[in-house]
Amino acid sequence: MSDRADSGEIAVIGAGIVGLACAFHLLGEGHRVRLVERGGVAEGASFGNAGAFAFTDILPLASPGMLLKAPKWLFDPLGPLSIPPRYLPQITPWLIRFWRASLPDRYRHSLVAQGSLMRFAAQAMESMVAAAGLSSHVRRDGNLQLYESEAELAASQPGWDARAKEGVEFEHVRGSRLAELQPGVAPRFVAGTFTPRWQTVDDPHHFALALFQAVMARGAAITHGEVKAVEPAESGVRLRLADGSQLAVGRAILAGGAWSRPLARELGDAIPLETERGYNTTLPPGAFALHRQLTFGGHGFVVTPLSTGIRVGGAVELGGLKAAPNFRRSEVMLRKAAAFLPGLNTEGGTQWMGFRPSLPDSLPVIGTSRASNRVLYAFGHGHLGLTQSAATGRLVADMVAGRTPSITLDPFRPDRF
Ligand SMILES: Cc1cc2nc3c(=O)[nH]c(=O)nc-3n(C[C@H](O)[C@H](O)[C@H](O)COP(=O)(O)OP(=O)(O)OC[C@H]3O[C@@H](n4cnc5c(N)ncnc54)[C@H](O)[C@@H]3O)c2cc1C
Known part of the structure; x- marks a missing residue:
């Protein structure tokens, strides 16, 4: 590949959903934009996630409640949260930061920051969906979280109170209202919480590809290659690619998901980015008459109705970027889903693992x-x-x-750690 120089161009490194959304907005303001992607478009974490616009999910994972649940979960190697022992030395500094972020004052800080980002996210998504012509990809039928006991619902109440303070609407449901929102749930689930403003997409990969089409229609270019170094120069930024070629651009946006850390480190920013690996199984369409996305919070997974099937998954495995997937995690969640939704046809599924790009305080880096x-x-x-x-x-x-x-970007600053 030959070298290119265009000091007016903005390079977006990474064509996942975040890079694509950055490209879309920059193009909308008249900038020339070049995506630089080493793999397929939206084939990282953005490919197979649970498809939720989880605008009401503002509670940081790093929370006092999580610290209480974690030991029980960690005890089960295939449970909702796991740390493969060989990765423990690498992940320990991140875990210490996670613990610090869970302390009450920091938790409150992250919660307020997440609340403000989410209120803005709901508006910004509405506008992007309209401007990019993506409305047909969006389902607006909310989320139903399910509880196995009144005690479990009561334990979640402080979280709902915190959400209410940030303006989140919800409805606790039981009996016929629960059955109306989702028929066919096992009777062990005695209560639920319905969040009407939650939305889902028809399929996250299809959604991202439709956004990619909108980005290309607005005039973006794309270079297929892996960025090995980002070098700021006097009047722009030079990107060195793995094949030896270079791109000289005016600015660069690093949107490389879970793989962003080494490029930032070379630029002098030590950002404690790790990956929370997540797993799922997508069953063929018709595997269950699902009315909306269901969250089984006590078990760390969701069940999502997609145009491409019924997706069952979640879980967090703090296992780094290199280890092979352990699809027994997908199987465990699928078995639980079959018990929770009698009648779910578990045949013919496709398993997937994805790398969530995660900071210890559950907030992104934007800066x-x-x-x-x-x-x-x-x-x-x-x-x-x-x-x-x-x-x-x-x-x-x-x-x-x-x-x-x-909104204020202070809580998302790259140098906050
Ligand atoms: C099981 C699971 C369920 C989830 N459910 C949801 C959900 O319901 N709702 C939600 O909002 N989020 C969900 N997420 C999280 C969501 O998927 C991620 O936060 C999101 O996809 C991250 O997008 P991204 O564009 O930052 O990263 P990615 O989609 O991973 O994209 C990064 C891209 O950068 C490219 N790249 C990296 N480094 C380089 C380089 N040096 N040169 C060139 N290219 C590079 C990669 O190839 C990749 O294509 C879920 C995640 C998982 C794993």
């Missing part, structure tokens, strides 16, 4: 590199990258334009 304000970061959205993609695109466009961003 400029210490090396140069021509390099911007947009990664680390953890469980919520699809939900927060449009908001991140808008905030990146604000920064590039030199405008006061639509």
Whole structure:
């Protein structure tokens, strides 16, 4: 590949949902944009996630409640949260930061930041969906979280109270109302919480590909290759690619998901990005008459109705980027789903594992590199990258334009650790 130089162009490194949303917003403001992607478009975490616009999911994972649940979960090697022993030495510094982020004052800080980003995310997604012509990909039928006892519901109440303070609407349901929202749930689930503002997409990969088409229709270019180094120069930024070629651009946005850490480190930003690996199985369409997405919070997984089937999955495995997937995790969740939804046909599924890009305080990194304000970061959205993609695109466009961003970016600064 030959070298290219265009000092007016903005390179977006990574064509996952976050990079695509950044590209869409920058193109909308008249910038020339080049995506740089080493694999297929949206074939990282954005490929097979649970498809939720989880606007009401504002409770940081790093929370006092999680610290109580974690030991029990960790005891079960195939449970909702696991750390493969060989990865423990690498993940320990991240875990210490996670623990610190769970302390009450920091938790409260992250919660308020997440609440403000999510309120903005809901607006920004509505606008992007309309402007990119993606409405037909969105289902607006909410989420139903299920509980196995009144005690489990009562234990979740402080979280609902915190959400209520941030303006989240919800309805606790039982009996016929629960059955109306989702018939066919096993009777062990005695209560639920319905969040009407939650949305899902028809399929996250289809949604991202439709956004990619909109980005290309707005005039973006794409280079297929792996960025090995990002080097700010006096009047722009040089990207060195794995094949030896170079791209000289005016600015670069690093949106490389779980793989962003080494490029940021080379720029002098030590960002404690890790991956929370997640698993699922997608069953053929018709495997269950699912009315909306269901969350089995006590078991760490969701069941999502997609146009491409019924997706059962979740779980967190703090196992790094290199180890092979352990699909027994997908199987465990599928077996539980069959018990929770009698009548679920578990035949013919496809298993998947994806790398959530996660920071210890459950907030993304959105801001400029210490090396140069021509390099911007947009990664680390953890469980919520699809939900927060449009908001991140808008905030990146604000920064590039030199405008006061639509919400304060302080909690998302790259140098906050
Ligand atoms: C099981 C599971 C369920 C989830 N459910 C939800 C959900 O319901 N709702 C939600 O909002 N979020 C969900 N998430 C999280 C969501 O999938 C991620 O936060 C989001 O996809 C991250 O998007 P991204 O664009 O940052 O990263 P990715 O989609 O991983 O994209 C990063 C891209 O960058 C490319 N790249 C990286 N480094 C380089 C380089 N050096 N050069 C060139 N290209 C590079 C990669 O190839 C990749 O294509 C879930 C995740 C998992 C695993």
